[in-house]
C-alpha cells in the first residue's frame with residue numbers, strides 16, 4: 001500500500017490545532033437522482049443497518065433504492081433553502097461562528113472546519129485540507145450529543161478509514177458524547193425557557209429523539225440511556241414535574257421494533273388523554289434538518305391536530321445561536337488541555353532541516 005504523504009509540508013509552517021465538527025450529511029439536491037447515491041452510501045454503512053450483508057445488499061438495492069429516493073426527495077424539497085439543505089447550511093454557520101469564537105479566545109492557532117459523514121464535504125477531504133494548513137493536533141466533535149453506533153461510531157470509522165491510508169497522523173482527540181455536559185444542558189434549558197417566556201407553556205413538553213432499532217439498545221448501545229439522561233437533566237433544570245414532559249423516539253425506518261414510545265403514535269394518542277397543547281423539542285439534533293423541520297414541524301403537527309389537539313409548537317434546535325456556539329467553544333477548549341503550549345520554533349526547524357539538506361517532496 002502506498003500511504004498518503006503530507007502535501008505541502010514546510011518546516012517553517014507553524015503547527016496548528018484543528019477542530020473538526022461533523023454531522024450526518026445530506027443529498028446534493030432535493031431530487032431523486034441525488035437522493036439515490038446519498039441513501040446508498042448512508043444505508044450501506046453496517047453501523048447504520050446491522051443486517052447480514054448479503055441479505056441487506058438485496059433489500060437495499062432491489063427494493064429500498066427503487067422506492068425511497070423519490071419519496072425522500074419530495075420531503076427534502078419542502079425544507080430546501082435557496083442556498084441548499086438546512087443541515088448543511090446550519091453546520092457551515094456553526095463552523096464559522098465557532099472559528100470566530102475560538103479565534104477570539106486563542107488567536108489564529110486554531111483552525112475550525114466542518115465535514116459530513118455521508119456526502120460532502122467528506123471527512124477525508126477536510127482532514128486533508130486541515131493537514132495541508134499545518135494542523136498537527138486534531139479535535140473531532142461529531143455534533144451528536146448522545147452517542148450511538150450509527151452516528152458517533154460511524155464517524156469514528158470514517159476517521160479511521162482516512163487515517164489508515166496516511167503516513168503521518170495528527171494527535172487526535174474525539175468527543176464521542178456530551179449528552180450530560182452542564183453547558184449543553186444549560187444551552188438547551190435556556191432555549192426552552194426563552195421560548196416559553198415568549199409564547200407561554202404547554203400541557204406537555206415532548207423531548208423527541210431520533211430512534212434506532214431496539215436491538216441496538218439490547219446489544220449495548222448507550223443511546224437510549226443517554227437520551228433519557230438529557231431529558232432528565234433539562235427537566236430538572238427547568239423545574240418540571242414528572243407529568244409535565246415525555247421522552248419519545250421519531251424517524252422509524254424499516255419493519256423491526258425501534259426504541260419506544262414512538263413520537264408519532266404518542267402525539268396521536270395525547271388529545272384523548274386530555275393533552276391539548278404540546279411543545280416539541282429535539283435535543284438529539286444540534287441543527288434543524290429534514291427530521292425536525294418536516295417530520296416534527298409539519299407531519300407530526302398534523303397527527304396531533306387531526307387527533308383533536310389544539311396547539312402544537314416546535315421549539316427549534318440550537319443551530320448557530322450564540323449560546324450553542326459558546327458551549328461548543330467550551331467543549332472544544334476542554335479538549336485542548338496541554339495543546340496550547342507552543343513547543344515548536346518553526347524558523348529553527350526550517351534552518352536545521354536546511355542544514356541537514358532535507359527537502360521534502362510535496
Ligand SMILES: C=CC1=C(C)c2cc3[nH]c(cc4nc(cc5[nH]c(cc1n2)c(C)c5CCC(=O)O)C(CCC(=O)O)=C4C)c(C)c3C=C
Nearest residue numbers: 024025026048072087148150151210211212253289290291
Ligand atoms: C436506517 C436506519 C437509521 C438509523 C439507525 C438512524 C440513526 C440516526 N440518525 C440520526 C440523525 C439524522 N438522520 C437523518 C436522516 C435519515 N436517517 C435515516 C435512517 C437512520 N437513521 C434515513 C434513511 C434518513 C434520510 C432521510 C429519509 O430518507 O428519511 C438526518 C437528517 C439529514 C438531513 O439531510 O436533513 C439526521 C440529522 C441520529 C441522531 C441517529 C441516532 C440513532
Ligand SMILES: [Fe+2]
Nearest residue numbers: 024210251291
Ligand atoms: Fe437518521
Ligand SMILES: [Fe+2]
Nearest residue numbers: 224225226228
Ligand atoms: Fe436505557
